[in-house]
Structure formats: C-alpha cells, structure tokens
Amino acid sequence: xxxxxRERDVPMMTTSERITxxxxxxxxxxxxxxxDGRTVLDDVSLHVQRSExxxxxxxxxxxxxxxxxxxxxxxxxxxxxxxxxxxxxxxRSGKGVPVPLSERxxxxxxxxxxMVFQHFNLFPHLSALANVTLAPRKVLGRNREAxxxxxxxxxxRVGLRDxxxxxxxxxxxxxxxxxxxxxxxxxxxxxxxxxxxxSALDPEMVSEVLxxxxxxxxxxxxxxxxxxxxxxARRVADKAIFMDEGRIIETGRPDDVFLNSxxxxxxxxxxxxxx
Amino acid sequence: MSNTFIQTLQSxxxxxxxxxxxxxxxxxxxxxxxxxxxxxxxxxxxxxAVRLIPSAYLWLFRGTPELLQLIAWYAVxxxxxxxxxxxxxxxxxxxxxxxxxxxxxxxxxxLSIDRGQRDAARALGLSRWTATVHVLxxxxxxxxxxxxxxxxxxxFKNTSFLSVIGIxxxxxxxxxxxxxxxxxxxxYLAAAVYYLVITTAWSLVQGRMESRQSERDSRRSFWRIWxxxxxxxxxxx
Numbered sequence: 001x002x003x004x005x006r007e008r009d010v011p012m013m014t015t016s017e018r019i020t021x022x023x024x025x026x027x028x029x030x031x032x033x034x035x036d037g038r039t040v041l042d043d044v045s046l047h048v049q050r051s052e053x054x055x056x057x058x059x060x061x062x063x064x065x066x067x068x069x070x071x072x073x074x075x076x077x078x079x080x081x082x083x084x085x086x087x088x089x090x091x092r093s094g095k096g097v098p099v100p101l102s103e104r105x106x107x108x109x110x111x112x113x114x115m116v117f118q119h120f121n122l123f124p125h126l127s128a129l130a131n132v133t134l135a136p137r138k139v140l141g142r143n144r145e146a147x148x149x150x151x152x153x154x155x156x157r158v159g160l161r162d163x164x165x166x167x168x169x170x171x172x173x174x175x176x177x178x179x180x181x182x183x184x185x186x187x188x189x190x191x192x193x194x195x196x197x198x199s200a201l202d203p204e205m206v207s208e209v210l211x212x213x214x215x216x217x218x219x220x221x222x223x224x225x226x227x228x229x230x231x232x233a234r235r236v237a238d239k240a241i242f243m244d245e246g247r248i249i250e251t252g253r254p255d256d257v258f259l260n261s262x263x264x265x266x267x268x269x270x271x272x273x274x275x
Numbered sequence: 276m277s278n279t280f281i282q283t284l285q286s287x288x289x290x291x292x293x294x295x296x297x298x299x300x301x302x303x304x305x306x307x308x309x310x311x312x313x314x315x316x317x318x319x320x321x322x323x324a325v326r327l328i329p330s331a332y333l334w335l336f337r338g339t340p341e342l343l344q345l346i347a348w349y350a351v352x353x354x355x356x357x358x359x360x361x362x363x364x365x366x367x368x369x370x371x372x373x374x375x376x377x378x379x380x381x382x383x384x385x386l387s388i389d390r391g392q393r394d395a396a397r398a399l400g401l402s403r404w405t406a407t408v409h410v411l412x413x414x415x416x417x418x419x420x421x422x423x424x425x426x427x428x429x430x431f432k433n434t435s436f437l438s439v440i441g442i443x444x445x446x447x448x449x450x451x452x453x454x455x456x457x458x459x460x461x462x463y464l465a466a467a468v469y470y471l472v473i474t475t476a477w478s479l480v481q482g483r484m485e486s487r488q489s490e491r492d493s494r495r496s497f498w499r500i501w502x503x504x505x506x507x508x509x510x511x512x
Contacts, residue, residue, distance in 0.1 A: 072398055103403065111400035121395035125413045135399035138409060180395075187400060 023086065025050050025222045026071060026113075026191050031080035033066055033246075040066045041077070042246035048191065048239075051220040055233040055254065058243035059269060064226045067243070068195050071224060072115045076100035084112060084190060111139060114184030118196040120176040122168040128155065128179045129164040132186050139187065147186075154182040158212050174205030178212055185216075192216065194225040228273060230258060242266045279461030283452055284468065292448035293469050299437060299444060300430040302366045307373025307430075308423070314374060315381035316407075329378055336375035342436050344372055349440040365437045373430065380422045384415035424481040431473050445469055 024047035033041040040063045048054045056064045069075040071082065073090040081091040081098035090109045091098040101109065122131050132151035136142040142150075155161045158178035168176055177197055184192060194213065198206040210232045217223055217236050227233060233240060233254050240257040242250040242265075250263050258274070261267050283289055318329040336344065345368040352359060359367070388411055396406035438447035449466040453459040 074394055074397055107397075107400055107402050110398060113398070115395075115398035117391055117395065119389075119391050121389070121391035123392065123395070123410055123414075125417070134409060135401060138405045139400045183395075183399070 023050065024048060024083070025052075025085060026089065026224075027083040028067070028071065029080055029083065031067075031070060031077045031082075033063075033070065033075065033078050039246050041070065041080075044080070044243075044246070044248055046241060046248065046251070048222055048224055050222055052238045053217045053223040053225065053236055054239040054241055055237040056224065056226045056241045056243060057228065057230075057233070057257075057269075058249075062243040063246040064243055065195055068115075068193050068224065068226055071191070072113050072193050073106050073110045074115075084109075111135075111187045112190045114187065114189035114192040116177070116180050116184050116192065116194045116197050118200050120168075120173070120180045120200075122176050122180055122183070124168050127165050127167055128160060128171065128182075131168070131179055132183045135183070136186050151182070151186060154185050155179070157185075157215075158182045159208070172205060173201045174208045177201065177205075177209045181209075181212055181216075191222045191224065194223065194227065196226050196228070198227065198229060230274060234258060242269070244269075277461065279456055279458035280464050283449075283456075283462045283465035286452065288443075288448050288452060289445070289465060289469065292443055292445045293473070295442070296431065296434045296444045296469075297473060299365060299369065299434045299442070300427065303369025303373055303434070304427050304430045306366060306370025307377045307426075310370060310374025311377025311381045314378040315385070318378060318382055319385060333375050333378060336372055341368075341372045341433060342439065344368060345436050345440055361441060365440065365442050368440075369430065369433065369437070372433075373426065376426060377423075380419050380426070381415065383422075384419035385411060387418050388414050421481075421485055424477075424484070428474055428477055428481075431477065432470065 027045075027047040029045050031041045031044040032039070042063075044063070044067060046054070056067065058064055066075060070077055073082075076090075077100065079097070082089040088098055089112070090106055091100055092105075093099075100106075122128075123134065126134065129148060129151055132154055133142075133144070133147040136147040136150065137144065152161060152164060155164050158181055160175060160178055160182070163171060163175060163179075166175075168179070171179065181192075181197075197213070198209050201209065206229070210229060213223070213225070214232070214236050225233070225237070237254045240250075240252060240254040241248055242257055242261070242263070244265055250257055250261060250266050252261075257266060258270055261270065314329040314332060317325050318333075320326050345365075348364050348368040348371075349361075352364060392410055392414065393406065396410045401410065434442075434444050435446040437444050438450065441447070443451075445466050449462050453462040456462060
C-alpha cells in the first residue's frame with residue numbers, strides 16, 4: 001500500500017534521481033556454493049533495488065538460508081561475487097575474477113548489512129538496550145550516552161522502549177525478535193536480511209514482528225526476506241524469488257509467482273502451502 | 276591423643292601451614308587459569324600448527340602424575356641453570372599441571388555456546404577479538420564456573436604434593452609435628468580437620484555463587500556473581 005504510493009512517486013523525479021532510485025543496492029552475480037560436494041547455490045544471480053522488499057520462498061534445503069548468509073557475508077561463495085551500490089561487496093578483484101576478502105576486511109563490509117535470524121540470537125548476558133548498543137559502541141566507537149540515546153529511539157520504533165532494561169530471557173519470543181531487529185538497525189545498514197524471522201514464534205506473536213517489518217518497508221528500507229508468510233509477502237513484497245535445489249526457478253511480482261506461476265515446480269509448492 | 280589433637284590445632288606451625296596451603300592453592304589456580312586462557316584459544320585455532328602446541332602440552336601434563344611433575348620441576352630447573360626459589364617452583368608446578376586441565380574446561384565452555392551467537396556477532400561487524408571478549412567470553416565463563424569451582428577444591432588438596440619438595444604446607448607440617456610429638460594420630464587428625472574446614476568453606480562459597488547464578492543467571496555478570504559470592508554481599512530482591 002505505502003509501497004505503491006512510492007512507486008507512483010518515481011516518474012515525478014528528475015532523470016538523475018530516477019537512476020539512483022532504481023540502481024540495485026545489492027547484487028549477487030553467478031553465485032556458487034557447495035558444502036562437502038553438495039551444491040547449495042547453483043549459479044544464482046539476483047539484485048534488489050533501493051527500498052525494494054524481495055521475498056525468497058522455496059522448499060527447505062533449497063538454498064534460501066545459504067543465499068541470505070552469503071548476502072550477509074557470513075558465508076563466502078565458491079564462485080561469483082556481491083556488489084553493493086555498484087562496488088564489490090565482501091569481494092575484491094583478483095586475477096580476472098572477484099575473490100572473497102579476508103575475514104579482517106569482511107568485518108567492515110558486514111556493517112552495511114543488517115541480519116535478523118530465525119532464533120533471534122540475542123546476547124543472553126546483555127539487556128535489550130545493551131544488545132542494541134554493543135555494535136555502535138564497539139564497532140563505530142560511539143560513546144555510551146550517544147549509543148543509548150539512539151538505541152532508545154530504535155527500541156521505541158519496535159515498540160519496546162519500556163523493555164530496554166529487560167534481559168532476553170525476560171522477553172517473549174516476539175519481543176526478542178523485535179529487539180533483534182532494533183539491534184540490526186543500530187548500524188544503519190543499507191540492506192536488512194531476515195531469515196525466517198517468524199517461524200520460531202508462537203502464532204500470536206507473528207503479527208507484532210510482521211508489523212514492525214511492514215513499517216520498516218514503508219519507511220523505505222531495502223529488505224530481503226526468507227519466509228513462508230505468504231499473506232505478508234503478498235501485501236508488502238515488491239518481488240518474489242522462488243528457489244529450488246540451489247537455483248532460482250522464478251522471479252516476479254508476488255501474486256504472479258504465488259498464484260499464477262507457469263512453472264510446474266512453483267505451482268506444486270504453492271498449492272501445498274496455500275491450501 | 277585428644278590432647279595432641281587440640282594442641283596441634285592450636286599450634287602456630289599448623290596455622291601457618293593452613294595459610295600456606297590456601298595461598299599456594301590460589302596462586303597455582305590463578306597461574307593455571309591464565310595458562311588455560313592462553314592454551315584454550317590456541318587449541319581452537321584454525322591453524323594446525325598452532326593447535327599442535329596445546330596438544331603436545333596436554334599430552335605431556337595430563338599423561339604424567341602431578342607428583343612426578345613437581346619432583347621434575349624441582350630437579351630439572353636447577354640443572355637447566357634456572358635458579359628459582361622453592362616457592363616459585365611450587366607455584367609453577369601446580370599451575371603448569373592445572374593449565375592443562377583448565378585448557379579443556381575453557382574449551383568446553385566455548386564449544387557450548389550456540390553457533391547463532393557467533394553469527395549474530397559477526398553480522399554486527401564485530402571483529403573476532405571484540406566478539407570473543409564481549410559476546411563469547413562472558414557466556415563461556417558462566418558455563419565453566421562450576422567446573423572451575425571443583426578445580427579449586429581439588430587444588431586445595433593437591434597442595435599436599437608440595438610436601439615432597441620441602442614446602443611447609445599442611446601435610447609437611449603435620450609430618451614434622453608427628454615426628455616431634457610421636458603422636459601421629461592426633462596430628463594427622465588435626466590436619467584432616469583443617470583440610471575439611473578449607474574445602475567445606477570453599478564449597479559453601481561455591482554453592483552460594485551457583486545458586487545465585489541459577490536463580491537469575493543471565494542478568495548479572497559472571498564477575499559480579501563471583502564477587503558477591505566471595506564477599507557474601509547478597510542483596511535482597
């Protein structure tokens with residue numbers, strides 16, 4: 001809804017603005033990855049535009065999580081590379097082909113990508129506030145006061161300002177995941193990656209997390225989401241990507257992929273999860 | 276007999292020996308923990324060559340008796356031209372053996388941490404060092420606290436090995452007093468009582484720390500729990 005408003009705004013911009021607006025924020029080019037001889041990513045290429053929300057769907061074991069971890073630079077590709085805003089991201093030009101950066105150099109690049117995990121992965125020994133301020137303080141060198149002030153803004157944004165002093169074990173799953181979103185936002189990433197953010201939650205907590213994500217999308221955050229929340233994806237996503245056996249089978253508008261796919265494999269999967 | 280028992284308990288020599296036993300145990304444990312803190316990360320290194328050093332160390336120090344190690348330090352160091360006081364040799368001997376055990380304990384603490392914690396730290400752009408210090412170490416410390424408590428208990432008793440290299444700790448002092456009084460039963464009974472006092476006091480401290488930890492573990496830092504346990508500074512909730 002808010003998304004389509006923004007799309008309508010695009011033609012009103014000047015030409016140069018439109019070019020920036022449609023430049024891919026993050027790109028994956030001919031990615032390949034195998035674990036112990038098993039191919040998990042098989043020549044995967046994709047790009048996500050600024051303020052776009054791309055949802056990745058597909059059966060388990062199809063490579064969705066590996067794809068997301070590669071985008072977040074937690075996994076290095078065997079072949080292929082990533083670009084962010086047109087520059088190599090997590091890779092450097094080697095002899096002819098881009099090669100992964102060293103771990104030390106990767107650390108800097110990871111800041112530009114926020115990641116939200118299926119099991120939240122909050123730091124259990126730190127309060128919600130300290131979870132959010134850790135990276136700004138230790139990575140960006142912010143002082144405590146500034147970091148906490150910013151963190152409180154983020155916690156307010158996810159509706160948890162009053163839980164700032166609570167520890168993860170004192171929070172519900174939905175609250176923990178919202179803290180995790182605030183934590184990932186604290187470094188002001190260019191892209192947010194969500195790996196099945198609601199699949200470990202009790203059903204009644206799913207909507208509070210989805211609504212935070214919906215607001216983020218409406219604010220123009222570029223997002224890549226692995227999820228089986230079809231309703232949410234249809235409402236909010238701009239692009240759906242269907243993966244199977246390490247390959248992208250289909251890319252298109254969510255309704256086209258979910259409801260009117262011409263690919264038998266996609267139709268077969270959608271029939272199973274929609275009915 | 277009961278007369279000797281009471282007299283031994285009250286003798287200045289025994290009280291000195293109790294203090295020596297406690298100090299040697301704490302010094303040896305501290306050195307062992309420092310050694311383990313260095314060897315454990317090396318044992319988890321990605322590089323084979325680096326892993327080899329702690330492996331060889333563990334093989335040697337876990338494969339030979341501690342008593343023999345102490346005698347070896349005592350006999351070998353002077354031959355190698357290293358002149359250390361007997362006190363220093365004692366602490367090194369206890370610490371070197373303890374380092375091997377602490378290495379395995381610390382390693383198990385790190386291995387127990389969920390992989391997601393490392394993922395989250397990396398995704399936030401934390402360097403390996405920052406992630407280790409601020410994310411992994413506090414969690415590992417909490418996991419290993421009970422095991423470290425047991426090590427300290429064992430260490431109090433292992434100081435008795437020092438009697439063979441001439442350190443006047445509890446056991447050696449008892450041997451001396453048993454000879455002079457010719458009343459071994461009363462003297463050794465007194466020594467046993469002192470060992471029990473030390474280990475019981477320690478287990479009370481340890482129990483207190485562990486119960487505090489299990490009550491509301493994740494909210495307090497590891498060191499604060501230890502501090503409260505040691506000082507008995509228990510706040511009401």
